[in-house]
Amino acid sequence: MIEKQRPFGELITYDEALSTLLKEIDPIERKEIVPLNDAFERILASDAESDMFVPPFDRAAMDGFAVKAEDTFEAGKFDPTELKAVGKLHAGDSPDKKLRKGECIQIATGAPMPEGADAVVKVEVTEKENEMVSIYQPVHPGENVSPKGEDIEKGETVLKKDIFLTSSRIGALAAMGKEKIEVYEKPKIGIIPTGDEVVPVGKKLEPGQIYDVNSHTLTSVVNKNGCIPFSGEVVHDSIEGLKEGIEKEIDEMDMILFSGGSSVGDKDVLIDALDSIGEVIFHGIKLKPGKPTLFGKVEGISVIGMPGYPTSCLNTAQQLIKPALRKLSRLPEPPERRTKAVLQKRITSSLGRQQYMTVRLDNGKAQPVYKQSGAITSMAQADGYFEIPENKELVEKGEKISVILF
Amino acid sequence: MIEKQRPFGELITYDEALSTLLKEIDPIERKEIVPLNDAFERILASDAESDMFVPPFDRAAMDGFAVKAEDTFEAGKFDPTELKAVGKLHAGDSPDKKLRKGECIQIATGAPMPEGADAVVKVEVTEKENEMVSIYQPVHPGENVSPKGEDIEKGETVLKKDIFLTSSRIGALAAMGKEKIEVYEKPKIGIIPTGDEVVPVGKKLEPGQIYDVNSHTLTSVVNKNGCIPFSGEVVHDSIEGLKEGIEKEIDEMDMILFSGGSSVGDKDVLIDALDSIGEVIFHGIKLKPGKPTLFGKVEGISVIGMPGYPTSCLNTAQQLIKPALRKLSRLPEPPERRTKAVLQKRITSSLGRQQYMTVRLDNGKAQPVYKQSGAITSMAQADGYFEIPENKELVEKGEKISVILF
Numbered sequence: 018m019i020e021k022q023r024p025f026g027e028l029i030t031y032d033e034a035l036s037t038l039l040k041e042i043d044p045i046e047r048k049e050i051v052p053l054n055d056a057f058e059r060i061l062a063s064d065a066e067s068d069m070f071v072p073p074f075d076r077a078a079m080d081g082f083a084v085k086a087e088d089t090f091e092a093g094k095f096d097p098t099e100l101k102a103v104g105k106l107h108a109g110d111s112p113d114k115k116l117r118k119g120e121c122i123q124i125a126t127g128a129p130m131p132e133g134a135d136a137v138v139k140v141e142v143t144e145k146e147n148e149m150v151s152i153y154q155p156v157h158p159g160e161n162v163s164p165k166g167e168d169i170e171k172g173e174t175v176l177k178k179d180i181f182l183t184s185s186r187i188g189a190l191a192a193m194g195k196e197k198i199e200v201y202e203k204p205k206i207g208i209i210p211t212g213d214e215v216v217p218v219g220k221k222l223e224p225g226q227i228y229d230v231n232s233h234t235l236t237s238v239v240n241k242n243g244c245i246p247f248s249g250e251v252v253h254d255s256i257e258g259l260k261e262g263i264e265k266e267i268d269e270m271d272m273i274l275f276s277g278g279s280s281v282g283d284k285d286v287l288i289d290a291l292d293s294i295g296e297v298i299f300h301g302i303k304l305k306p307g308k309p310t311l312f313g314k315v316e317g318i319s320v321i322g323m324p325g326y327p328t329s330c331l332n333t334a335q336q337l338i339k340p341a342l343r344k345l346s347r348l349p350e351p352p353e354r355r356t357k358a359v360l361q362k363r364i365t366s367s368l369g370r371q372q373y374m375t376v377r378l379d380n381g382k383a384q385p386v387y388k389q390s391g392a393i394t395s396m397a398q399a400d401g402y403f404e405i406p407e408n409k410e411l412v413e414k415g416e417k418i419s420v421i422l423f
Numbered sequence: 424m425i426e427k428q429r430p431f432g433e434l435i436t437y438d439e440a441l442s443t444l445l446k447e448i449d450p451i452e453r454k455e456i457v458p459l460n461d462a463f464e465r466i467l468a469s470d471a472e473s474d475m476f477v478p479p480f481d482r483a484a485m486d487g488f489a490v491k492a493e494d495t496f497e498a499g500k501f502d503p504t505e506l507k508a509v510g511k512l513h514a515g516d517s518p519d520k521k522l523r524k525g526e527c528i529q530i531a532t533g534a535p536m537p538e539g540a541d542a543v544v545k546v547e548v549t550e551k552e553n554e555m556v557s558i559y560q561p562v563h564p565g566e567n568v569s570p571k572g573e574d575i576e577k578g579e580t581v582l583k584k585d586i587f588l589t590s591s592r593i594g595a596l597a598a599m600g601k602e603k604i605e606v607y608e609k610p611k612i613g614i615i616p617t618g619d620e621v622v623p624v625g626k627k628l629e630p631g632q633i634y635d636v637n638s639h640t641l642t643s644v645v646n647k648n649g650c651i652p653f654s655g656e657v658v659h660d661s662i663e664g665l666k667e668g669i670e671k672e673i674d675e676m677d678m679i680l681f682s683g684g685s686s687v688g689d690k691d692v693l694i695d696a697l698d699s700i701g702e703v704i705f706h707g708i709k710l711k712p713g714k715p716t717l718f719g720k721v722e723g724i725s726v727i728g729m730p731g732y733p734t735s736c737l738n739t740a741q742q743l744i745k746p747a748l749r750k751l752s753r754l755p756e757p758p759e760r761r762t763k764a765v766l767q768k769r770i771t772s773s774l775g776r777q778q779y780m781t782v783r784l785d786n787g788k789a790q791p792v793y794k795q796s797g798a799i800t801s802m803a804q805a806d807g808y809f810e811i812p813e814n815k816e817l818v819e820k821g822e823k824i825s826v827i828l829f
Contacts, residue, residue: 127633129631185802185803187639187643188802218459218597218601222479224480225517228600229597230597237463331590352828397591397594423590
């Protein structure tokens with residue numbers, strides 16, 4: 018059977034592959050309620066409406082004296098107005114005294130304004146002697162006061178559903194007293210390694226065996242992109258084994274990633290398994306590393322066959338699976354660190370194939386660290402990578418390139 | 424007592440504050456062992472040396488036939504060499520047959536090379552009939568073979584300690600079969616809200632009270648920057664209360680963040696508490712929002728008094744605490760998303776003060792969303808912010824600004 022070779026059909030471009038994949042993925046609809054702190058960097062699943070005013074009461078915005086503004090209109094630098102201090106209010110106090118004409122109340126920033134007062138005179142322009150306070154500057158009504166609801170009105174929709182919860186949005190939810198937040202669930206991603214030679218890390222290797230690398234790199238990519246990884250056991254390279262692998266997970270998962278089994282060797286039978294219980298959508302991408310990538314659907318769930326070589330698998334995960342996971346989990350585009358560097362070696366690429374080349378950076382110089390395509394160290398020891406677009410055959414030594422940092 | 428005002432000493436610049444703070448912080452030294460997948464985005468705490476070869480054996484890099492290269496030297500497109508197929512090797516098989524002159528063995532990518540073979544002829548340039556295989560192209564010794572140790576040598580230091588564990592580095596550790604990884608512990612950060620008016624989210628507000636916003640925003644910033652937040656109960660605005668708060672946590676934590684209590688009001692007594700049991704290093708920064716920030720040390724542990732206003736607290740956390748947490752946790756500089764936009768409104772700033780202004784983005788236009796300094800919605804409803812440096816007084820409407828996205 019080894020002689021059986023099933024060449025790829027026509028390879029599609031990376032852009033086609035990505036748009037085809039994204040078109041087939043629907044953002045998650047399941048919701049869950051989580052404690053406020055756990056909602057950080059999740060996606061809000063229902064509008065956050067405030068059922069209170071923030072601040073909940075008129076409060077002093079400065080340390081000083083709460084007054085009736087009109088009592089101060091005559092005050093001047095050389096001709097102070099005198100008011101009688103009739104109490105003190107600290108933040109957290111509840112005012113019980115009503116201010117009358119000719120009176121003032123000492124007040125701290127954040128303390129609630131007493132009834133009858135409509136402004137705060139800053140302590141810097143006052144002088145207090147016993148019970149009498151000299152006011153050296155007039156204030157207008159509302160001056161140095163944060164009115165109730167200034168930040169958030171009762172009934173206001175402060176955050177719309179589907180928004181990404183940054184630190185400040187967590188803060189806004191806290192200000193409204195929201196203890197529990199409705200967010201979208203994190204999608205569940207099944208990760209199934211295949212290959213008769215593949216053994217879980219931690220077991221002893223027998224001759225001919227290698228460790229499962231891809232489950233671990235895929236787990237990190239899934240975690241990083243708002244989803245929950247579920248690592249399965251190694252599945253054997255047979256149509257039956259793979260079908261079983263899919264059927265076991267299809268009801269639980271929102272997406273299934275196989276690693277290995279997606280190439281054209283006789284044991285690469287994922288395409289047959291997919292064909293028999295679902296549909297194959299594409300097989301083979303003009304992407305290097307990452308060509309033997311397979312995409313299909315079973316019962317509406319995306320099943321993706323990732324290349325078996327660790328670097329190919331991880332590159333495909335970064336370029337293709339990451340955007341798919343983010344559409345599924347509703348996360349916004351992630352930040353990216355780029356830097357310019359001077360390429361230290363001429364690199365040739367194939368026309369019609371999007372290529373990614375790992376580099377090590379040293380003082381603005383980019384040294385390619387590509388080994389062979391199975392070599393995980395070519396990525397692990399690199400600082401980042403650059404893209405060679407489909408229509409470019411050559412990048413010259415000395416050319417300035419834009420490096421995406423890992 | 425409200426009349427007591429203790430003005431800031433000389434305010435220091437943001438750059439001075441940051442460098443002073445960073446100088447006082449030592450990266451964490453405590454280590455722990457975690458399962459491989461949990462080491463993702465942690466910092467490796469000891470060199471990762473391989474105690475195996477990767478790949479662990481010579482293996483086929485192509486599907487085809489394992490041969491003695493010298494048997495193929497005469498092969499040509501019109502004059503094939505015939506070899507006798509004496510077996511098959513799949514990935515995961517352990518070869519038990521030694522190849523002799525004139526023989527070949529069918530072999531799949533990833534399968535171990537049989538003894539006696541030194542090259543693989545690609546299946547595409549062969550033809551098989553029964554037991555005889557015609558070879559139409561010569562191969563040189565080593566062709567289409569990944570030799571043992573090609574990626575990683577036994578004894579090789581693959582990753583040096585103190586490196587940030589990206590996906591590909593997790594992959595390299597997996598390839599070496601490392602099940603458990605020694606990483607640095609995540610530093611523990613105590614977060615203590617202060618203020619007699621501050622009430623935990625989830626409790627009912629009494630008159631004069633507001634919800635604790637800062638514990639939640641600080642928790643998110645601490646989590647995001649490689650540390651573990653420990654939220655304490657609200658501490659009352661008294662020297663004794665604050666001293667107790669510090670003393671309770673000082674043995675357990677690597678840093679303590681107070682929110683509120685760091686300004687100059689009579690209840691802002693954190694400076695007195697710090698003074699009495701440790702030392703005050705600076706108080707007051709030329710930063711807007713974020714001026715009333717206090718930094719001191721107690722028993723070698725950094726204690727930071729953050730401004731009480733939510734936006735001031737969060738801005739200070741992003742500008743000052745984030746770099747400090749990353750030095751403590753050893754995380755590299757985080758990626759950042761920036762975009763250019765045209766400012767829609769003239770903004771004035773104060774000379775000698777680094778200012779941050781939140782904006783909402785719409786189609787390349789940046790609209791300032793600053794409300795008053797207590798307003799958490801001014802950040803929550805913004806898309807990002809831009810910096811107005813110390814030496815700039817004015818940013819004109821229509822100016823192109825660089826917006827850092829949240």
